[in-house]
Amino acid sequence: MPNFAEFTVEESFADLTIKDSSKKVSKDEVSGDAIAEQGSRNASSSSACPHHPSEANDKRMHSLQSFLQSGKEKLLAKLSGLSSAGDENIVIIMGNDAADLDSVASAIALAYLLTALPHPRLGHANGRTTLYVPIIQANRSTSPLRPENNLVLQITLGDSASMLRDGWLPNLTWLDDIADALSESTAHESIAMSSANTSAPALRRRNKFHQDVLATSPKLGPANGISFGLVDHNRLGPLWGSKGMEREVRLIVDHHADEQAHLTVPLRWIKPPDADPVGSCASMVAMLFQGQWLSKEKHTSGGIPITVADLLLTAIALDTDNLKLRPLGKGTKHDAKAYNLLLPFSSLADPTNRARIISNISSMMPQLVPNHLITSALFGSVPEKDVAFANQLTSPPSPVLVKRTNTEPDPDTPTQERIDALRDMVAPAWKSISFAKRSVIYHLSADDFLRRDCKIMSVTAGAVAIGSKMQLDLHIAFSTIPTSMSALVYGFEKTPIKKPEEERQTLWDAWWRALDDFMAESDLDFAICLMRCREKQRTQDEKDKHMRELIIIHRQSTPQGQLAPPPVFSGLLKGLEQETYISDGAAYKEAPASPLRLMLKQPWKGKEIPSSGKRDRLDRVGLEGNWLGSPSGNTLWVRAYRQRNAKANRKVILPVVLSVLKHFNFP
Numbered sequence: 183m184p185n186f187a188e189f190t191v192e193e194s195f196a197d198l199t200i201k202d203s204s205k206k207v208s209k210d211e212v213s214g215d216a217i218a219e220q221g222s223r224n225a226s227s228s229s230a231c232p233h234h235p236s237e238a239n240d241k242r243m244h245s246l247q248s249f250l251q252s253g254k255e256k257l258l259a260k261l262s263g264l265s266s267a268g269d270e271n272i273v274i275i276m277g278n279d280a281a282d283l284d285s286v287a288s289a290i291a292l293a294y295l296l297t298a299l300p301h302p303r304l305g306h307a308n309g310r311t312t313l314y315v316p317i318i319q320a321n322r323s324t325s326p327l328r329p330e331n332n333l334v335l336q337i338t339l340g341d342s343a344s345m346l347r348d349g350w351l352p353n354l355t356w357l358d359d360i361a362d363a364l365s366e367s368t369a370h371e372s373i374a375m376s377s378a379n380t381s382a383p384a385l386r387r388r389n390k391f392h393q394d395v396l397a398t399s400p401k402l403g404p405a406n407g408i409s410f411g412l413v414d415h416n417r418l419g420p421l422w423g424s425k426g427m428e429r430e431v432r433l434i435v436d437h438h439a440d441e442q443a444h445l446t447v448p449l450r451w452i453k454p455p456d457a458d459p460v461g462s463c464a465s466m467v468a469m470l471f472q473g474q475w476l477s478k479e480k481h482t483s484g485g486i487p488i489t490v491a492d493l494l495l496t497a498i499a500l501d502t503d504n505l506k507l508r509p510l511g512k513g514t515k516h517d518a519k520a521y522n523l524l525l526p527f528s529s530l531a532d533p534t535n536r537a538r539i540i541s542n543i544s545s546m547m548p549q550l551v552p553n554h555l556i557t558s559a560l561f562g563s564v565p566e567k568d569v570a571f572a573n574q575l576t577s578p579p580s581p582v583l584v585k586r587t588n589t590e591p592d593p594d595t596p597t598q599e600r601i602d603a604l605r606d607m608v609a610p611a612w613k614s615i616s617f618a619k620r621s622v623i624y625h626l627s628a629d630d631f632l633r634r635d636c637k638i639m640s641v642t643a644g645a646v647a648i649g650s651k652m653q654l655d656l657h658i659a660f661s662t663i664p665t666s667m668s669a670l671v672y673g674f675e676k677t678p679i680k681k682p683e684e685e686r687q688t689l690w691d692a693w694w695r696a697l698d699d700f701m702a703e704s705d706l707d708f709a710i711c712l713m714r715c716r717e718k719q720r721t722q723d724e725k726d727k728h729m730r731e732l733i734i735i736h737r738q739s740t741p742q743g744q745l746a747p748p749p750v751f752s753g754l755l756k757g758l759e760q761e762t763y764i765s766d767g768a769a770y771k772e773a774p775a776s777p778l779r780l781m782l783k784q785p786w787k788g789k790e791i792p793s794s795g796k797r798d799r800l801d802r803v804g805l806e807g808n809w810l811g812s813p814s815g816n817t818l819w820v821r822a823y824r825q826r827n828a829k830a831n832r833k834v835i836l837p838v839v840l841s842v843l844k845h846f847n848f849p
Contacts, residue, residue, distance in 0.1 A: 246489050247339055249294055250353040253315035257355060260408070261363040261401050271312040271407045273304070273432055277463075278415035280635045280662075281320035283331050283615075287497035288413040288463045289316040291490050292435065295467070299474040304432050304448045310407070317355040319421075321389060327626065327634040330619035334496045337542055338489040357421075361392035364399045390703055397423045404430040412436065414463040416452055417443040420640040420657055435470065437463050439837040453516070455833050461512040462501035464494040465520035475523055491527035494520070499612040500619065504605050515595050521604050522596040530607050543614040623664050628696035631670060632711070635662040637832070638704060641840045643750055647847040654750060656843065658708040659701070660836050666715045667731055667822065668788035668798055690801035694809045698818055701737045708754075709735040710839060712832055730825040732782060732835070734758075738817045747806055747819045749849060755821050757842030758782060778838065780830050786822035 257272055275293040277285020293316035304312070325332060339353065402408050402422065409430040410418060416436040423429055433449035437460040440452045451470070453460045460466055468475070498520055499505070502513035505521055529535040596604070626634065637660045644650035663670065671693045672686075701709050711733035736751040757763060764778055788798030800822055803809045809818040 246294060246487050247353055249297065250290070250316070250339075250355075253293070253313060254353065254355045254359070256313060257315045257317075258359060258363040260406065261360060261399075262366050263401070269310055269407065271310050271409070273312060273314050273409050273411050275314055275316045275411040275413065275433075276319045277413050278637055279319045279419060279421065280637050281318050281324065281328065281331070282635060283328070283334060284463050284497045284501050285414040286318055286331055287334070287493040288435070288467045289318070291464070291494050292316070292411070292413055292467045292470075294490055295471050295474075299471050301471075302448075314411070315355065317357070317360065319357060321358045321392070322356040323358075324633060327622065327630055328619075329622050330500060330615050333543065333615055333618045334493065337539060338492045338496075357396070358388075358392055361395045364395050364401055365391075393421060393704065396421055397427065400428075403428045412444075413467065414438070415637070416450075417441040417639075419638055421638065435463065435466050437461075437466060438833060441837075441840075458516075459508075459514050460516045461514050462498040462517055462520075464497035464501070465517045468494050468498075468520040468524055469516065472523060475527065488527060488529050491524045492529050495524045495528050495530065495608065496611065496615060498524075499608050500615055503616075504608055504612040505601060507601075518596050518601055518604075521608075522600065525604055525607060530611060536607065536610065540610050540614065543611070620664070628670060628693055629700060631663045631665075632659075632661045632696065632700045632709070635664075636660065637836070638706070639836070639840065641843050643753075643843040643846050644848050645844045647845050650847045652848045654848070656707040656750075657705055658710060658839065658843075659704065659706050660710045660712065660832055660839075662712045662714070662832050664714055666717075666729070666788070667711075667713050667733060667786075669715065670713070687802055691811055694802060694811060694818060694820075695813075697735055698737070698809075698812045698816065701735070701818075702816075707737060708839075709733075709737070710835070711735070712835060714828075714831075728828045730828045730830070731786065732758075732780065732823045732825045734821045734823075736819040738819060747808070750843070750846060751819045753846040754839065754842055757846070758823075758838070759784075762845075763838050763841045778830075778834060779827050780823075780835065780838065781826035782823040783826055784821070784823050786824060 256268060256270065257274070260268070260270075260272060273296075275289045275296075277289045293314040296314045335354075396402070397420070400406070405428075409432045410422075411433040412418065412431060413435045415438060416434045418429055418431055431444040431447050434444060434447055434452060435449070436452045437455065438452075439454045439456070444450065451466065453466065498517055502517050503511050505511075505513045505517060507513040507518070525531050529539055622634075623631075639658050639660065640655065641658060642653050642655050644653040671689050697709060700706070711731075713731035713733065715729055717727045717729040734751075734755065736748065736754075738748055738751075758780060759782055761779060786800060800807075800820065802811065803820050807820045809820060812818060
């Protein structure tokens with residue numbers, strides 16, 4: 183079985199690396215198109231043969247497991263300061279801190295492809311071997327919050343029984359693995375932070391301890407041969423250290439708004455949503471090496487393992503709703519090209535393997551999805567389509583019928599007929615993975631919801647404001663929550679508002695307390711909760727409407743009793759309500775489909791209360807929006823909105839919030 187040393191960059195890419203390693207690689211040499219073209223020059227002029235699973239590919243699947251395990255061992259040995267640690271350069275490849283499937287799959291695939299396929303050297307000048315090690319930018323304890331990740335990783339990496347038994351995917355590297363390794367090499371008393379205690383307060387203390395270790399350790403700097411590669415985000419987050427802490431970024435592949443950070447990295451490929459959008463970062467990873475994928479020699483038994491194609495393909499499917507193209511969906515021409523490129527290399531290209539995968543999903547689902555959802559609908563708000571699909575999972579799988587289609591990879595944009603055929607082949611797996619993702623919401627706590635899909639950013643308020651009398655460094659969490667605030671506060675019941683007033687107030691206090699604890703753990707100044715769900719209409723003839731709510735929470739570390747909200751909170755609300763972030767003037771605001779317009783409506787109104795006939799309002803907060811129940815003596819300032827532009831998701835809201843804060847003029 184191959185070991186990690188056999189995949190080293192200098193040995194595998196010697197014929198294509200830049201000879202003068204101190205020379206900065208030009209933008210053209212390292213762009214996605216350039217790398218693809220470099221590989222395609224060696225490709226056969228004829229169409230490549232379909233790459234179906236075989237015994238050789240099974241061996242390559244195991245090599246991916248060895249790649250992950252060996253990389254983890256070498257990284258942790260270096261961070262622990264063990265004498266056995268080598269002197270290699272290590273580039274930590276990681277997705278964003280929401281740790282969704284797109285981030286996880288992109289990080290694993292990019293690390294493997296950078297190791298296994300030729301590419302320009304990424305700037306190391308010390309002549310040492312470079313290792314690319316993927317990590318998940320989340321703690322291992324959060325794994326159950328992402329059943330779709332676990333499902334895909336277990337199917338693609340194999341041996342699901344041992345993965346469940348050994349604590350969820352032991353070959354992968356998590357944040358707490360890194361923090362534990364760093365704490366072992368310092369004076370920190372990591373024993374006091376034992377993982378044996380799994381109570382909520384103990385987990386919060388442990389997470390805070392890990393954050394301190396990651397933010398302050400010099401062992402994560404270039405002096406120790408450590409640098410970073412970012413996928414699915416383009417700025418190293420505050421978790422990894424303050425502005426004065428030396429951290430080095432060597433590559434960025436992302437499809438979010440460009441935050442103008444790390445501008446001199448050797449490989450910086452960003453496709454922002456307002457320019458040339460891409461639905462999934464996994465599509466960019468696939469297209470980065472398009473030429474090498476299509477090269478004739480890569481179709482031999484020594485080629486790319488099918489697991490890499492499966493990881494990328496399932497991530498694109500989940501992010502784009504199985505390639506649902508704009509304007510109705512998030513998919514774009516780039517995602518269609520990636521689908522077309524990957525499918526022939528994937529398990530899903532073969533009908534027999536496709537049926538086997540669905541059978542494996544059915545057998546694994548009860549381990550990942552709450553039993554009550556598999557057997558029956560105990561909660562009245564569980565969508566009927568989810569209940570029906572869950573009940574199917576307990577029955578033997580039916581044969582998978584798909585249209586016969588040519589599976590040859592085509593580098594050009596596929597036709598609509600080809601796209602339809604690709605979607606047909608992916609649909610059974612995509613539906614199962616989507617169901618796993620949706621099912622988790624019916625048994626999560628408020629704290630789970632806040633952490634499950636959260637990105638933490640740093641911004642300096644007043645940084646670009648003309649005449650501002652001060653600047654203020656802020657930490658902000660953006661949590662996407664797939665339900666309404668009423669459902670989150672009251673639970674998933676048919677008639678959640680039919681509760682006594684005293685019980686309703688207790689539930690609201692519990693929600694605000696969960697927010698306060700969540701913000702205190704990471705020293706957050708703001709939490710932005712982006713709620714989304716489908717809202718039932720009054721008549722059966724009307725279709726359920728897609729609905730979004732936006733909740734702004736500011737945590738103020740001052741004594742209670744302040745009557746007026748702080749200026750930075752009021753300034754953010756004013757900027758969002760008056761849409762000052764739109765620079766094109768009033769005419770631009772008149773366009774109802776403007777992608778930047780949030781179209782916020784207040785006061786927030788939840789579900790109707792039967793006893794009064796009125797809709798629910800925020801509870802346990804003062805007239806100015808302040809909740810005073812924090813046991814730490816802090817004040818939470820709260821504002822909630824109904825968001826009339828239901829298409830504005832986090833990709834829109836996050837840069838808008840940061841822009842308003844940067845331009846805030848402190849009085």
